[in-house]
Amino acid sequence: xxxxxxxxxxxxxxxxxxxxxxxxxxxxxxxxxxxxxxxxxxxxxxxxxxxxxxxxxxxxxxxxxxxxxxxxxxxxxxxxxxxxxxxxxxxxxxxxxxxxxxxxxxxxxxxxxxxxxxxxxxxxxxxxxxxxxxxxxxxxxxxxxxxxxxxxxxxxxxxxxxxxxxxxxxxxxxxxxxxxxxxxxxxxxxxxxxxxxxxxxxxxxxxxxxxxxxxxxxxxxxxxxxxxxxxxxxxxxxxxxxxxxxxxxxxxxxxxxxxxxxxxxxxxxxxxxxxxxxxxxxxxxxxxxxxxxxxxxxxxxxxxxxxxxxxxxxxxxxxxxxxxxxxxxxxxxxxxxxxxxxxxxxxxxxxxxxxxxxxxxxxxxxxxxxxxxx
Amino acid sequence: xxxxxxxxxxxxxxxxxxxxxxxxxxxxxxxxxxxxxxxxxxxxxxxxxxxxxxxxxxxxxxxxxxxxxxxxxxxxxxxxxxxxxxxxxxxxxxxxxxxxxxxxxxxxxxxxxxxxxxxxxxxxxxxxxxxxxxxxxxxxxxxxxxxxxxxxxxxxxxxxxxxxxxxxxxxxxxxxxxxxxxxxxxxxxxxxxxxxxxxxxxxxxxxxxxxxxxxxxxxxxxxxxxxxxxxxxxxxxxxxxxxxxxxxxxxxxxxxxxxxxxxxxxxxxxxxxxxxxxxxxxxxxxxxxxxxxxxxxxxxxxxxxxxxxxxxxxxxxxxxxxxxxxxxxxxxxxxxxxxxxxxxxxxxxxxxxxxxxxxxxxxxxxxxxxxxxx
Numbered sequence: 001x002x003x004x005x006x007x008x009x010x011x012x013x014x015x016x017x018x019x020x021x022x023x024x025x026x027x028x029x030x031x032x033x034x035x036x037x038x039x040x041x042x043x044x045x046x047x048x049x050x051x052x053x054x055x056x057x058x059x060x061x062x063x064x065x066x067x068x069x070x071x072x073x074x075x076x077x078x079x080x081x082x083x084x085x086x087x088x089x090x091x092x093x094x095x096x097x098x099x100x101x102x103x104x105x106x107x108x109x110x111x112x113x114x115x116x117x118x119x120x121x122x123x124x125x126x127x128x129x130x131x132x133x134x135x136x137x138x139x140x141x142x143x144x145x146x147x148x149x150x151x152x153x154x155x156x157x158x159x160x161x162x163x164x165x166x167x168x169x170x171x172x173x174x175x176x177x178x179x180x181x182x183x184x185x186x187x188x189x190x191x192x193x194x195x196x197x198x199x200x201x202x203x204x205x206x207x208x209x210x211x212x213x214x215x216x217x218x219x220x221x222x223x224x225x226x227x228x229x230x231x232x233x234x235x236x237x238x239x240x241x242x243x244x245x246x247x248x249x250x251x252x253x254x255x256x257x258x259x260x261x262x263x264x265x266x267x268x269x270x271x272x273x274x275x276x277x278x279x280x281x282x283x284x285x286x287x288x289x290x291x292x293x294x295x296x297x298x299x300x301x302x303x304x305x306x307x308x309x310x311x312x313x314x315x316x317x318x319x320x321x322x323x324x325x326x327x328x329x330x331x332x333x334x335x336x337x338x339x340x341x342x343x344x345x346x347x348x349x350x351x352x353x354x355x356x357x358x359x360x361x362x363x364x365x366x367x368x369x370x371x372x373x374x
Numbered sequence: 375x376x377x378x379x380x381x382x383x384x385x386x387x388x389x390x391x392x393x394x395x396x397x398x399x400x401x402x403x404x405x406x407x408x409x410x411x412x413x414x415x416x417x418x419x420x421x422x423x424x425x426x427x428x429x430x431x432x433x434x435x436x437x438x439x440x441x442x443x444x445x446x447x448x449x450x451x452x453x454x455x456x457x458x459x460x461x462x463x464x465x466x467x468x469x470x471x472x473x474x475x476x477x478x479x480x481x482x483x484x485x486x487x488x489x490x491x492x493x494x495x496x497x498x499x500x501x502x503x504x505x506x507x508x509x510x511x512x513x514x515x516x517x518x519x520x521x522x523x524x525x526x527x528x529x530x531x532x533x534x535x536x537x538x539x540x541x542x543x544x545x546x547x548x549x550x551x552x553x554x555x556x557x558x559x560x561x562x563x564x565x566x567x568x569x570x571x572x573x574x575x576x577x578x579x580x581x582x583x584x585x586x587x588x589x590x591x592x593x594x595x596x597x598x599x600x601x602x603x604x605x606x607x608x609x610x611x612x613x614x615x616x617x618x619x620x621x622x623x624x625x626x627x628x629x630x631x632x633x634x635x636x637x638x639x640x641x642x643x644x645x646x647x648x649x650x651x652x653x654x655x656x657x658x659x660x661x662x663x664x665x666x667x668x669x670x671x672x673x674x675x676x677x678x679x680x681x682x683x684x685x686x687x688x689x690x691x692x693x694x695x696x697x698x699x700x701x702x703x704x705x706x707x708x709x710x711x712x713x714x715x716x717x718x719x720x721x722x723x724x725x726x727x728x729x730x731x732x733x734x735x736x737x738x739x740x741x742x743x744x745x746x747x748x
Binding site for chain 1: 380381383384386387388389391393395396398399404405406407408409410411412413414415416417418419422425428429445446447448449450452453457477480481483484485573575581582583603604605606607608609624625626627628629630631632634635637638640641644703709714
């Protein structure tokens with residue numbers, strides 16, 4: 001068989017993953033992921049599932065019953081949020097100040113929503129007062145959705161004021177926390193968030209492939225009182241909740257190894273403790289920002305609203321984006337991210353997420369930068 | 375933090391996975407899966423992606439350009455097939471002789487299709503002549519879909535006659551090969567299949583979480599000439615093909631570790647060789663069936679059309695399904711599957727897929743059976 005000859009064993013180079021995700025993985029997570037699998041209906045697997053849900057609640061800071069990982073990457077979590085709650089012609093308002101806000105608009109439109117945008121310049125936050133004013137004028141809004149950590153720009157969106165306003169309204173508050181969960185403060189219950197989804201490959205430092213999501217009782221009520229069927233079978237929470245709940249009703253075969261990995265990743269997060277973990281991200285992220293500014297680099301995201309785990313910097317004139325990133329990768333094993341969409345070729349995005357978030361990585365990156373562009 | 379105290383390291387018991395999937399995993403796959411990850415846009419990862427596609431083409435026996443793993447379990451492959459090809463009011467005919475045929479109906483309805491069913495008793499195949507007759511009467515059918523290996527019943531559906539008929543028609547031939555791929559003959563190009571999807575956790579013996587799919591040029595033409603937008607963003611092949619193709623346009627963060635696992639799993643499949651692998655599944659599956667019949671068990675699926683990798687048997691009167699399966703699991707570490715839907719409590723489904731498919735597992739199972747029910 002030609003197979004033997006042509007396809008060699010994987011021997012990828014080692015990388016320091018300082019891009020916008022995935023981040024580096026702790027060896028314990030790899031070990032857990034390689035644990036011989038159980039069947040997806042094995043009673044011993046059920047207890048693993050239950051523990052994952054319990055740990056996710058601690059990380060999301062929520063008591064929400066339906067707090068589970070979706071069997072897909074972060075974007076599947078976004079789609080799960082919209083597809084389960086939107087009915088055709090529903091009014092959805094979305095804050096858009098980056099690529100992932102744009103993606104939300106795209107997904108909501110595919111669900112048949114009437115989408116209204118609150119646009120802001122990329123890199124800036126969306127003024128919460130402006131959001132509240134808009135929502136006051138549109139009390140018939142089914143969903144207001146916004147990105148907490150805009151991975152495309154490095155801006156951190158304040159959520160409390162919006163959540164407080166929406167708490168006693170009919171409008172659901174949907175938050176994309178793909179990049180923020182586990183790396184900065186996020187309090188689902190206290191902030192009045194109804195639906196919050198994330199990804200495993202950012203500050204949780206678990207390989208990409210799962211999307212933790214949590215829904216409030218208000219969101220569950222809307223889910224269960226929908227007239228139309230959820231347009232996705234795979235992401236239909238009315239079916240998925242029966243598998244993750246007491247009934248254990250078979251829906252799809254759970255991605256067992258990925259869930260083992262998530263179990264260990266969450267254990268590591270809780271061992272460190274959320275507060276200490278958040279502080280570490282802040283400290284190391286601040287250090288990178290300070291050093292870059294000392295070196296004359298300009299930060300891209302709005303001052304006062306910069307993400308700890310993802311630093312965006314404006315590329316100086318004359319710096320060849322692609323060429324330099326290639327050299328960082330090839331010669332130093334360091335992956336960083338370029339701009340996306342509107343900022344392509346204009347900014348870099350340097351991630352310090354989860355396992356990657358330590359000073360030695362910052363120092364190595366700065367050294368490489370010095371050697372490459374002086 | 376209470377986390378430290380309450381959540382222990384995973385130490386799941388060892389299992390012989392003789393259910394309807396997942397199957398056991400080769401240690402080489404676990405090792406590959408634990409290989410430190412690369413970023414999803416790393417040039418070294420691109421070559422891994424390319425090799426996966428090449429190997430999948432060999433396994434599917436196709437030259438289809440778009441032959442890729444979808445970032446979800448087998449059911450996400452089913453949804454990908456329908457959601458990308460169906461427009462509202464399209465006529466879709468589906469063969470239904472088990473749970474996964476029913477699931478296809480459900481998914482197609484959610485895409486807005488007008489669904490017509492060709493029903494058959496569970497455990498029986500759907501007569502290909504009857505399918506062709508129906509398709510002759512309905513030349514305006516957009517899609518005819520059927521399950522190759524009905525995991526809920528153990529029946530193997532003949533496909534050649536249907537494929538030959540549809541080859542020069544406008545109707546697309548969609549085949550669910552979740553359980554068959556890598557375990558019995560399946561020739562996508564030769565049989566005229568337009569869309570074929572599978573899962574990794576059956577005869578490929580890779581953990582659950584990916585769904586290989588392949589689309590013919592005819593299917594791609596329909597995909598690209600669709601008037602309406604694909605209703606799922608996450609499964610939108612017009613976007614996904616730009617990431618897996620030369621453009622490498624970012625869509626979602628690929629599940630890197632699962633793809634490493636698939637790469638090694640496919641290497642193992644090709645090292646054994648498809649023919650030898652198929653023969654092994656046939657031989658070991660036949661052996662189980664013969665021995666069960668000698669012991670007086672009645673096979674459930676239609677004679678002449680029984681799956682090699684999944685044997686369905688009728689439970690004798692007086693056998694307590696749940697209790698016995700629990701004892702098999704607890705006392706012998708053997709997982710087998712019960713019935714699903716209509717056959718719940720009436721049949722067992724015994725899988726011999728991929729790594730699990732070896733005589734020693736059959737012997738152990740028979741021994742356990744003897745000790746438990748004499």
